[in-house]
């Protein structure tokens with residue numbers, strides 16, 4: 001056996017999001033979010049699950065920081081709930097909301113764990129949705145106002161800020177397919193939402209710079225590696241379109257100040273109808289300190305002239321392994337993505353802000369949770385990350401998704417991504433899975449045994 005040693009100051013962390021773990025959905029002055037409304041709408045979430053209680057992190061955050069300390073995390077990435085801070089999305093500030101996050105951050109700092117805050121991880125205040133939400137360009141100023149409150153309140157204790165988590169999913173799942181909150185099914189609206197999210201990001205970064213804070217700011221994108229099923233021209237074009245649809249639509253504006261031509265043509269009139277103003281692309285391209293990457297799997301595609309989706313048909317190789325989300329396990333896709341980002345978009349520091357897998361974890365008779373499949377998944381992806389670093393990619397940290405099993409959006413509690421098991425049947429009891437102990441060893445040694 002040998003060990004792969006990561007760079008001396010490499011950051012090992014884990015990630016969560018407010019709506020997925022906090023619960024206390026109506027407590028201490030918190031306003032309603034679009035996910036409160038969506039999950040309470042019959043038929044939207046598996047088994048009628050909601051985030052009303054979730055993992056009860058709101059009341060158990062001290063216990064959860066103790067778990068992070070036991071695992072030995074260098075850093076913890078979490079999101080702040082906008083409606084906990086501004087119950088109506090704007091106007092009056094809810095001091096009890098600020099107090100909760102102050103308490104959490106204080107516990108993290110006492111434990112020597114760096115706090116990394118995601119400003120927006122999908123739980124928009126419902127009151128703003130009623131004014132059009134992300135489809136209404138007015139939202140941009142409300143997001144910047146919310147961000148400025150947090151910069152001023154926590155700018156001296158937060159290590160890094162992430163403006164948005166996966167704007168692709170907010171736009172296209174929330175406003176295109178409608179399988180996420182607010183459940184709108186309109187591609188034209190989805191495109192405008194994507195633009196307004198990017199614009200809100202750029203203006204929040206601009207505000208951050210004006211405040212002259214000495215921490216860092218970036219954005220987190222869900223990115224894939226896209227491959228053609230054959231080397232014929234049409235399949236290759238289909239793979240590029242898929243990559244532009246998911247990756248390029250956000251990477252090109254952020255780093256090149258433009259939307260990807262190949263997809264602009266595809267969207268045609270829908271793109272021409274967008275409300276994009278003269279200075280927008282320059283504002284979106286406001287320089288960031290790092291890029292966050294959420295990587296889970298690849299896309300393998302073939303051209304299909306009859307396909308309603310970009311002329312693309314997805315392919316699932318029979319000889320691959322799949323997670324409980326039915327996502328192909330493809331660690332090489334992480335390596336290929338990191339190399340491509342470095343070569344085609346940015347040499348800025350990169351962080352894997354999410355990578356992990358759902359498996360059907362069970363409590364064993366001995367009381368432990370033996371998730372070797374998750375250990376195997378993470379080990380293979382850590383190896384890909386290591387290879388990319390060796391080849392010059394400025395990868396500075398890795399956050400495993402997720403610290404604990406949690407509310408998996410439209411799947412409810414049916415999918416378990418955590419390295420900590422949550423026993424929903426037994427008062428949300430926490431049980432560190434084998435993967436948590438395995439991860440602890442990686443962190444202590446800053447190296448991977450292969």
Ligand SMILES: N#[N+]C[C@@H]1[C@@H](O)[C@H](O)[C@@H](O)[C@@H]2O[C@H]12
Pocket residue numbers: 017020165166294354401408409417
């Ligand atoms: N699905 N899935 C797991 C995980 C989800 O739980 C996160 O909230 C998202 O940021 C991203 O989609 C990834």
